[in-house]
Amino acid sequence: MTKFPKITFWRVVLVLVLAAGFYSAVLRFVRGLGAATNLSDQFPWGIWIGFDVLCGVGLAAGGFTLAAIVYVFHLERFHAVLRPSILTAFLGYALVAVALLFDLGKPYNIWHPLVMWNPHSVMFEVAWCVMLYLTVLALEFSPVVLERFHLHTPLRIVKAATIPLVIVGVLLSTLHQSSLGSLFLIVPTKLHPYWYSPLLPVFFFISAVGVGLAMVIFESNLSARAFGREIEMPLLEVLGRAMAVVLAFYGLLKFQDLWGRGALSYLREPSTETVLFLLEITLGLVIPLAMLLFRRVRADRDGLFGVSVLVITGFLLNRLNVSITGLEASSGVHYFPRWTEVAVTLSIVGAGFLLFSLAVKYLDVFETGHGRRGTGYGVGETGYGVRDTVFEE
Amino acid sequence: MSKSILVDTTKCIGCGACATACKIVNKLPLDDPGAAKDLPANPLSEDDLVTFAQSHGEVDGKLSATTLNVVQTHGGIYVRRFCMHCQEPTCVSVCPVGALYKTAAGPVVYDATRCMGCRYCMMACPFSVPRYEWKSALPKVKKCTMCALRQAKGLQPGCTAVCPAEASIFGDREVLLSQAEQRLREAPTKYFQHVYGREEVGGTSVLYLSGVPFEQLGLPAHLPGDPMPLLTYRVLSKIPNLVSLGGLLLGGIWWITSRREEVAKAESEESDR
Numbered sequence: 001m002t003k004f005p006k007i008t009f010w011r012v013v014l015v016l017v018l019a020a021g022f023y024s025a026v027l028r029f030v031r032g033l034g035a036a037t038n039l040s041d042q043f044p045w046g047i048w049i050g051f052d053v054l055c056g057v058g059l060a061a062g063g064f065t066l067a068a069i070v071y072v073f074h075l076e077r078f079h080a081v082l083r084p085s086i087l088t089a090f091l092g093y094a095l096v097a098v099a100l101l102f103d104l105g106k107p108y109n110i111w112h113p114l115v116m117w118n119p120h121s122v123m124f125e126v127a128w129c130v131m132l133y134l135t136v137l138a139l140e141f142s143p144v145v146l147e148r149f150h151l152h153t154p155l156r157i158v159k160a161a162t163i164p165l166v167i168v169g170v171l172l173s174t175l176h177q178s179s180l181g182s183l184f185l186i187v188p189t190k191l192h193p194y195w196y197s198p199l200l201p202v203f204f205f206i207s208a209v210g211v212g213l214a215m216v217i218f219e220s221n222l223s224a225r226a227f228g229r230e231i232e233m234p235l236l237e238v239l240g241r242a243m244a245v246v247l248a249f250y251g252l253l254k255f256q257d258l259w260g261r262g263a264l265s266y267l268r269e270p271s272t273e274t275v276l277f278l279l280e281i282t283l284g285l286v287i288p289l290a291m292l293l294f295r296r297v298r299a300d301r302d303g304l305f306g307v308s309v310l311v312i313t314g315f316l317l318n319r320l321n322v323s324i325t326g327l328e329a330s331s332g333v334h335y336f337p338r339w340t341e342v343a344v345t346l347s348i349v350g351a352g353f354l355l356f357s358l359a360v361k362y363l364d365v366f367e368t369g370h371g372r373r374g375t376g377y378g379v380g381e382t383g384y385g386v387r388d389t390v391f392e393e
Numbered sequence: 394m395s396k397s398i399l400v401d402t403t404k405c406i407g408c409g410a411c412a413t414a415c416k417i418v419n420k421l422p423l424d425d426p427g428a429a430k431d432l433p434a435n436p437l438s439e440d441d442l443v444t445f446a447q448s449h450g451e452v453d454g455k456l457s458a459t460t461l462n463v464v465q466t467h468g469g470i471y472v473r474r475f476c477m478h479c480q481e482p483t484c485v486s487v488c489p490v491g492a493l494y495k496t497a498a499g500p501v502v503y504d505a506t507r508c509m510g511c512r513y514c515m516m517a518c519p520f521s522v523p524r525y526e527w528k529s530a531l532p533k534v535k536k537c538t539m540c541a542l543r544q545a546k547g548l549q550p551g552c553t554a555v556c557p558a559e560a561s562i563f564g565d566r567e568v569l570l571s572q573a574e575q576r577l578r579e580a581p582t583k584y585f586q587h588v589y590g591r592e593e594v595g596g597t598s599v600l601y602l603s604g605v606p607f608e609q610l611g612l613p614a615h616l617p618g619d620p621m622p623l624l625t626y627r628v629l630s631k632i633p634n635l636v637s638l639g640g641l642l643l644g645g646i647w648w649i650t651s652r653r654e655e656v657a658k659a660e661s662e663e664s665d666r
Contacts, residue, residue, distance in 0.1 A: 106531065122487070167647070186624055201628055
């Protein structure tokens with residue numbers, strides 16, 4: 001007897017988004033990029049690069065950060081949030097690849113960097129790092145799948161390779177997170193001084209670490225609500241502190257860099273760039289950092305969740321500012337995405353949520369031991385409880 | 394010896410023959426579709442090309458996937474714009490699959506079979522030259538090739554072949570540079586005292602002379618003298634070190650923090666005894 005899935009608001013939204021995305025996809029592949037986007041010769045990169053690729057890769061950074069914390073720094077107590085982070089990262093990178101299939105003019109040539117090499121190109125390096133890292137993530141997540149199907153020998157082999165995999169994964173992540181920033185080193189005459197800096201790769205890397213931590217907090221909260229999981233507050237509190245340190249470091253470095261290049265003088269101009277820059281810094285750095293200094297915020301589930309949302313918002317603003325806002329003035333045109341571009345982007349995001357929940361349903365992502373919710377540590381299906389638990393190793 | 398084109402904007406009469414010649418040579422649609430009727434039958438002789446281009450010149454177009462060379466007007470001065478064929482091309486350095494490359498003869502050319510359409514070359518070019526076939530389902534990047542195919546046959550580019558005023562001339566880069574400098578010396582009040590393209594972004598094959606500052610002609614000003622590829626090379630060259638040192642550091646931290654685990658294991662083995 002088959003049961004029709006329950007019709008909820010979010011499921012309807014997802015179906016509508018996917019339908020719009022499907023239409024947009026057909027338009028894009030049949031009639032070309034010009035028909036499905038507002039891209040132009042003066043503005044060749046839009047939200048499919050600025051959001052889907054740049055933000056997508058950054059938001060998946062929780063994977064390498066947590067893997068390093070658990071395996072390299074031997075902070076085993078964070079293990080509870082490791083698997084979902086790896087899953088988020090794997091889905092994130094896989095979906096970035098999907099987004100590229102849309103944005104590339106000739107996506108059937110996407111494999112070319114494998115055999116056609118230009119080591120002088122940052123994009124070549126990004127392509128290789130992402131391909132290799134996707135492989136590493138697949139291997140890091142494979143124990144969850146292998147357990148499910150009781151494939152014990154492959155499981156043992158993969159688990160034995162964990163440490164080298166994690167180290168390679170951290171190195172690859174460091175390289176491509178920073179390289180996404182390096183992509184923009186080549187346009188000093190086009191990118192606004194608020195964002196152009198020789199330190200672009202460093203800024204991209206630090207902010208990736210910061211938003212990775214924020215994503216762990218964010219994902220824990222959403223999973224608690226959606227799957228009836230409890231929140232691991234002691235862990236998140238420590239991550240909150242780490243996030244504060246990362247934000248402070250980024251803020252100081254950014255300030256030093258702006259001052260040293262004389263870019264602070266642009267703050268006197270009430271331009272769009274000034275407004276968006278201040279918005280990015282205020283929402284993404286100043287307010288969260290100030291909030292995190294209070295123990296009341298760090299120890300409170302909602303407070304920490306709010307801070308993580310702010311950091312993620314600031315991160316998204318930063319990536320969009322670097323790739324779109326900062327390049328508009330020199331381009332001579334105004335770019336705003338067409339609805340079809342937004343539809344594809346939202347479809348990809350929606351697919352990510354869908355795949356995540358499917359993985360949670362059929363695999364033991366949260367290590368309750370049963371692959372189903374409501375058992376083991378879970379509190380139940382109706383809601384979530386906040387329980388401070390003491391973790392034993 | 395690398396070839397160049399010298400564009401002297403003080404001599405350009407704005408006839409647009411160069412723009413038309415470019416379209417004929419590259420088989421691109423003319424602005425005026427009716428003009429094609431006047432085109433002599435293929436194969437086009439050099440004289441036919443010159444005659445047709447000079448009598449059907451196109452001005453004030455915009456660079457696009459079907460217009461690889463344009464004649465713009467800036468403050469009453471006519472300025473040709475097309476690919477600068479840089480000595481150290483930014484587009485060549487950023488292409489992940491090496492679809493663009495600088496030939497020994499001078500032209501920077503494009504191999505569409507390698508291209509995957511990432512459009513990084515369009516982003517990176519400091520002169521914003523490369524254009525894209527946005528309407529195509531199988532799009533290519535389009536830009537002037539300095540008629541590399543004609544050069545291979547011993548001909549000069551179409552644009553310089555048809556110029557009636559010798560405002561655009563073709564030759565060895567060194568020769569054209571010294572000619573340009575000679576013109577600057579001989580007429581110091583007529584010319585703005587700079588050869589645009591001698592050093593900009595490491596030097597370009599296309600050189601400009603002007604009577605006014607070059608920004609007024611719409612050419613990008615304040616370009617660094619260093620080639621742009623150096624900006625990324627400075628970072629990319631550090632990668633092998635980063636990987637080896639980083640790997641060592643992470644491996645070392647794992648090894649050092651492993652001690653806790655080993656101690657715990659030893660203690661539990663002791664308590665089992």
